[in-house]
Amino acid sequence: MESAEFMRNLIVETPSSPGNFAKVALAIGSLEGDIGDIQTIKIGTLSTIRDVSIHCKDEEHLISIVEAINQIGDGITVHAVTDDVLQAHEGGKVHMKSRMEIRSLGDLRRVYTPGVANVCEMIKEDPEQANYFTGISNSVAIVTDGTAILGLGDIGPVAGMPVMEGKSVLFDQFADISGVPILLSTTDPDEIVQTVKNIYQGFGGILLEDIGSPHCFEVEERLKKELPIPVMHDDQHGTAVVTLASIISACRQAGVKLSDSVVGQIGLGAAGLAISRMLMAYGVKGVLGIDRDDAACQRLVEHGGTIAKSLEELMETCDIVVATTGVAGLIKPEMVRKGQVILALSNPNAEIEPAVALKAGAAFAADGRLVNNILGFPGIFRGALNAQAKEITYPMLIAAALAIVDSTKSGDLVPHPLDPTVHENVAAAVERVASESL
Ligand SMILES: NC(=O)C1=CN([C@@H]2O[C@H](COP(=O)(O)OP(=O)(O)OC[C@H]3O[C@@H](n4cnc5c(N)ncnc54)[C@H](O)[C@@H]3O)[C@@H](O)[C@H]2O)C=CC1
Ligand SMILES: CC(=O)C(=O)O
Ligand SMILES: [Mg+2]
Structure with missing residues (x-):
């Protein structure tokens, strides 16, 4: 089966005797x-x-x-079909909740007026106190203009809100950070920069999410320069960190020397260019890239990569191939070479399904569900906030990638995303490097 992204839940009744559910499984x-x-x-x-x-x-x-299933007979019946994904989104996935319970007038006066006024005045006298007496330093704005929502393209910020709420859920669960979605009604880089500058004081960090290329590069660069808090475009650097980690693990297991390898990068947008830059900074022999957009190709050349003549040439030349185009099925099974490492990272559907790539001869294959920036951004921000870092630097990102490698079990490409230790390890590594450079 090429793609299996239509998910539903079946409420199935079977007789309570052995073998009946096996009949259902067989029918499916x-x-x-x-x-x-x-x-x-x-x-x-x-x-x-x-x-x-x-x-x-x-x-x-x-x-x-x-x-x-209904035709099996023997008392086996599908009673209902439900959509668990939609149900999980009913009413939204996040809610700002109080950490205090107000049970008496005394509580009310402590938490709100008149008590709160003293805290306001204290912060006015010494703004540093806001780090201790507000949640600012533990909050990250998740900012999008909706121009590159997953691989769905420019569908607007409101349609992208379920993704932003998802990132907020992950921040909370894996890093104990309040992630606050901010939907921008502009795609103009000047206006994005100005808007983020106007709201940054309420946050300890800024995560730029699903902002399309090329304007994402200018927006991130300017905000990094102009704001005194960590700013990171997740689709660039979160993705690059996790991709580097998975490539290091694949090479170790396949006995391939990364420094001797030319990596093929298909799609040179936000994710693809950042992955290429990180691989070159870490030390691969080279990056051979391709994109349908000439300006995107030119950017790779400016950063030291080379451009393939065709997708076929790239697939023939490279032992390791990464794809971030948003185009499902772009890599055909006949293009896969025996022993290749193929990371087809587009969401929601990959350029080639891992099972298809493995069947065609790949030694390792993964998609964007496995190699996903979820393994990076929660811990990166936890570490940066803990260290009170003013920015997220390359050494911090490389430390995050190596922490992911160290948290990966032998035989796997990346750790399980629900394993809390990977997020703790990433946070500790990033905090250590950030603290050393303070
Ligand atoms: N697994 C993960 O953690 C992540 C996956 N992604 C996925 O990567 C994909 C791209 O995301 P972004 O880089 O943010 O988008 P983007 O819009 O910045 O980049 C996409 C690039 O692909 C190029 N492209 C499109 N069709 C092509 C084709 N047929 N041949 C060659 N190049 C082509 C475009 O010209 C563009 O430069 C999305 O599907 C997204 O879901 C992005 C970030 C994280
Ligand atoms: C995972 C993610 O950030 C993306 O696909 O855009
Ligand atoms: Mg994204």
Whole structure:
């Protein structure tokens, strides 16, 4: 199956005797549906009800699977089809919550007026106190103009809000940081810079997210120069950190020397250019890139890379290939060479599915669900905020990448994203490097 991004949940009843759920699994599998999580909702004497998450191609594929299950007979029935993804988004995924409970008038006077006025005056006298008596230094603005939401393109900031809320959930869970989505009604670099400068005082850091290229480069560069707090464009540097980590791990396991390797980079936008720059800074033999846009190619050349004549040439030449174009299915199985490392990182759908790449001969293959900037940005900001760093530097990013490598189990390309230790390790490494340079 080429792509399985249509997810639904089936509420399935089967008789409570062995072998009945196996019939359901067989019906799903024989139609090339992919079973995800299975939750048992009720075990009765006669029947059992399960919530089965399945990945399929589209609505038509889903209907054929439901029909196949209902045709099994023997008391096996699909009672309902639910959309868990939509349900998870009902009402939004984040909510700003109080850390104080007000149970008495005394509490009210401490938390709000008149008590709060003393704290305001203290901060007025000594602004540093805001680090201790407000949540500013633990908050990061997640800023988007909606111009490059995942690989969906320029769909606007409101349509991109579910992604920003997702980043906020990850900041909270993995780094205990308040991530506050900020949706910009402008795509003009001057206005973006000015707007962020006008709101930065409420935050300890700025995460730029899904801002398209090329204006993302100017916006980030100017904000880094003009603001006294850490600014990072996640699609550039968060992605570059995780990609470098996965390439180091792949090379170690494949016995390939990274310093002897030319890496092929398909797509030289925000993610692709930053990945190329980081690989060259770390020390690869070279980066051979390609993009449909001449200006993007020119930028790679200015940073020391070379441009391939065609996608075919790049695929033939490079042992390690990274793709960040947003174009699903761009890499055809016949282009894959035996033993290649292929990281097709576009979300929501990869340039080539890992299973297809492996079948075509790749030694390692991964997509953007596995090699994802989730492994980088929470810990990078936790470390930077802990160190009260004024910026996020290259040495901090390289330290983050190496911490991800050190947290990776043998045989894997990257650590499990839900393993809290990887985020702790990234934060500690970034804090150490940031503190050394203070
Ligand atoms: N796995 C991860 O953690 C991440 C994945 N990504 C994914 O990477 C993709 C690109 O994101 P950005 O770099 O932010 O977007 P972008 O819009 O800045 O860059 C995309 C680049 O691909 C080029 N391109 C498009 N079609 C092409 C083709 N057929 N051949 C060659 N070049 C082509 C464009 O000209 C552009 O330069 C998205 O799908 C996004 O989801 C981005 C960041 C993180
Ligand atoms: C993961 C991410 O940031 C992206 O696909 O844009
Ligand atoms: Mg992104």
